[in-house]
Amino acid sequence: MITSKKKITAALVATFFLFAVGVAGLAQRHLMIASPRPEVKVELSAAVERDSKMVPLEKAAAVNPGEVLDWTITSENTGSASAFAYKTVAHIPRGTSFLAGTAKAEGAKAVYSIDGGKSYSEMPTIEEKQADGTVKRVPAPVAMYTDIRYEWADPLAQGGKLSASYKVRVK
Secondary structure, rough: OOHHHHHHHHHHHHHHHHHHHHHHHHHHHHHHHHOOOOOOOEEEEEEEOOOOOOEEEHHHHOOOOOOOOEEEEEEOOOEEEOEOOOOOEEEEOOOOOEOOOOOEEEEEEEEEEOOOOOEEEEEOEEEOOOOOEEEEEEEEOOHOOOOOEEEEEEOOOOOEEEEEEEEEEEE
8 A cells, every 4th residue: 555655646746747847848938939039031132233224133134244243131120129249141152253342231340251151350361372482371362252241239129120232243
């Protein structure tokens, strides 16, 4: 009889424990859903400079070597809280080359990558062998840039919008 009571007690304690854990998990999930948080929607669009006009990329049919693509990234916070330390990354498509000085975003700092987005710098550098055999770090040519990251110091407020742009030339 004693072992039966112990088994029943153990089963009741285990059942209560599982019930309490389940309720705590449900309460935590409810709090996570109810808590304010940012939700940033990002849109990428491009236009081709053609005959002194801007033609949306989707209407351009094809792009030709030498043409310039003007990319725009629009970010909108549709969530219920500000997005702190907001950053967005722009990829420089293969077959194109970044045009120096065209990375623009109000209130943001642009940093660049030459390694596919693994690292960023305001001015990426490469090692260059000198005539005397020594190696010196020099600024990387913009043709090597693979990505641009825009970094805003101020939060992206609830309902706020940000825009960033850059240009590339088709090779």
